[in-house]
Amino acid sequence: MQGFKDVPRVVWLLAAGIFVNAAVSFTFVFVFLYLTGPRGLGAAQAGLIVGIGGVGLVAGNFTGGWYGDRFGHRRVLLTASALGGAALVVLPVVPTVLLALVLPLAQYASGVVRAANSALVAVTVPEGSRRQAFAVTRSLSNAGFAVGAPLGALVATGLSYDWLFVADGLGTLFFALWTARVVPARAAAAPSAAPDGGLGRGGLWRELRARPAVLVLLGAIVVIDVVYRQHLTTFPLYLADHGMDVKAYGLLIAVNCGVIMLLEIPATLALRRRSPLPIIGTGLLLVGGGYAMLLLGVGAATAVAMMVLLTLGEILYKTTATAYVADESPEHAIGRFQSLYAGVSISGFVLAAPLGGLLYATAPGLLWPLCAVLGAAAGATVLAMGARGVRRRGRPAHETGSPRAAVAG
Known part of the structure; x- marks a missing residue:
């Protein structure tokens, strides 16, 4: 520890x-x-x-x-x-x-x-x-x-x-x-008591434009959250349609929770000194790879493999992305940057069910290939940003996340 x-x-x-x-x-x-x-x-x-x-x-x-x-x-x-x-x-x-x-x-x-x-x-x-x-x-x-x-x-x-x-x-x-x-x-x-919250002219959008990797990441998270939350919406329906009952789905959710509790902290410790964007991108790829497992057919083995890959991807990208957005935030707008990330990271809560449900009802054979492709595309995009080393240059010392004596407000 x-x-x-x-x-x-x-x-x-x-x-x-x-x-x-x-x-x-x-x-x-x-x-x-x-x-x-x-x-x-x-x-x-x-x-x-x-x-x-x-x-x-x-x-x-x-x-x-x-x-x-x-x-x-x-x-x-x-x-x-x-x-x-x-x-x-x-x-x-x-x-x-x-x-x-x-x-x-x-x-x-x-x-x-x-x-x-x-x-x-x-x-x-x-x-x-x-x-x-x-x-x-x-x-x-x-x-x-x-x-x-x-x-x-x-x-x-x-x-x-x-x-x-x-x-x-x-x-x-x-x-x-x-x-x-x-x-x-x-x-x-x-x-800040200023109407613009201390962001100055151009406000939040100016700060985001100065951080292109954050903008790309936010877009990738919207995509991956819609994909990720299919395991809470259409996936149990898919299992039921293939003869696997609610008990089997409950066991798969238990696998998700168990892997997170076992590996989240050790994985964070092991990777804490690594560059964040490659870790995030790899996590998104694993989420897509989890759904790709379902292309091999439905069964206990593929369902467990799907859930394990999905969970490993979640472990890699969720914590790292939250911290990355915080590290990239200007000091006076940490809350707003966290709100942006929090909002996009739960966007699938609203979008996953109607989008996934519509596709599953009209063309069920396309759902899992599309999830796999979208996960791969989101991951590859973030990996490409990481390979380019995109980060705002000339970051002022007061925006580097220096330790604070106490919590604001």
Whole structure:
């Protein structure tokens, strides 16, 4: 664990809170069943509400860092956690007609928390140690979700679906209180009060144009996230159509969680001194390669191989890309850069199901070859940028991710 000595204690404490919160964040798994079951909605109505909630989640990811740069990332995380937690706690008693308002609001707050949390880690940890820090928070988050899914099933069947939302809301409120306690309130640098957030003329777009590799990476992540999330949307349908039941799919998801928990931190340690873009590009190629395995035919062996390759790719690109965007951010806009990455990295949450579902319904034989090609194209593009050594030159000393005495806001 020598490589983690530069990860501040506050990040470990924050990650502990993330684990607890993730362990009770199981409503997203069961929300459709809740709406069509106890709430008595039709599939179309439930799908519309879940879809609006997904848009809210993505919007929260895109805006959370913007709020943090202006008002302080800690303050934004606390506010969004409190609002989102309260919305989830009261959701079981909310009239059905208001569900389309309250559930997306809770999802929006969840997205803001996700972006604010990434920005909080980014401003706490110096460049060179951010990969390890994000690996810690991501590993504990995945561990929490691995515990949460079966726990949620027990709560739903043993108690009621209502308790899922109450537990999730209380977990989110706990995370707000925990963050308030473990993250220092004092600021290393006050948030900018300027209307443009201190970006000056040309704003965020000027900063992005000065960093072409970041722009290319963001585009590649949009593509790969739509591809990656097919394993949560069309892939289980594909398995069912080929005689593999829900239990088999559950075991494959367990493989995903298990490999992440076993290899995420060791892989980050082993590769922490390597150039980030080649690692990211290789990860994207592995995601595409996972879907290419399905071209060999459906069966236990190809399904497991697909999931292992997909997970290895996820381990390589997700943590490294998050840290890379943070390292490339101007100091006064770390939150906005993290919001951009957070938003594109969850874009598949909205796009994967309709795009993949449409293709699977009309031309099922094309879905996996297209996923493989898109993954290969995204990976090759990022690898090419890495080979060119594209990075903004003449980076000022104050933008190199120097250590900070405390967390902003």
